[in-house]
């Protein structure tokens with residue numbers, strides 16, 4: 001009950017963030033990063049000495065990799081709803097959060113700040129680029145009979161690559177202050193929580209159930225990023241592709257509880273995870289946040305024991 005009230009109180013802000021634009025990691029070897037992201041299904045290129053990756057058919061940077069001695073979260077970037085930059089500046093002012101210079105390896109665009117964990121956050125006053133258009137997936141399931149005289153197995157492999165970055169979850173040692181900052185100052189909303197603040201899912205208003213969130217841990221870190229693919233078949237085909245290319249065993253196929261999306265995760269070369277998703281819950285302003293005591297998966301094998309390991313080095317600061 002206490003957690004539900006907490007979520008209601010935090011959901012009073014207006015959603016000024018429209019979505020997750022990209023995330024950036026520091027990694028020791030950009031060639032290893034490039035091979036991994038290409039196997040996952042992203043297109044890569046070099047930009048300002050960094051590696052950037054996009055979803056095929058979407059004109060938006062989704063991942064940036066900056067060369068550094070150890071893997072570490074470098075920054076997260078969000079898009080703002082049009083015309084909300086002044087309101088964000090005022091909210092930052094009220095919260096006593098200064099606007100900062102971009103970190104080395106970040107672009108000059110938009111506005112930069114540090115969240116309570118010290119992570120660099122970039123806010124862009126630009127609309128998100130449209131995701132690659134996809135065909136309707138016709139199903140014969142339940143009472144829905146949409147596909148007649150079409151052999152689905154001949155269609156299912158046609159479009160399987162990621163079309164947009166959907167969300168990312170970070171480790172934090174202070175989930176409540178982080179949640180308060182991202183909701184009260186930046187206007188995200190709590191979608192749901194698991195076991196009070198063990199896992200917190202945040203939304204940016206109408207759309208995906210979550211675009212961001214936190215997993216309680218001993219220290220800050222990057223847990224995973226997740227990309228939408230056109231279908232459940234695309235998830236399984238992607239997992240097959242990673243297996244065929246010798247990538248480490250992941251977690252999935254399964255359907256999540258919170259968010260309900262089909263999922264498959266692969267470990268990345270640095271001890272964190274990357275996910276494909278499909279069929280995530282869509283919510284609007286009528287959604288009511290709740291606190292749940294559930295495992296992360298509705299069906300499928302349980303997560304590997306390493307799934308919640310935070311292998312990021314503790315900050316020297």
Ligand SMILES: [Fe+2]
Nearest residue numbers: 167224226275
């Ligand atoms: Fe996810």
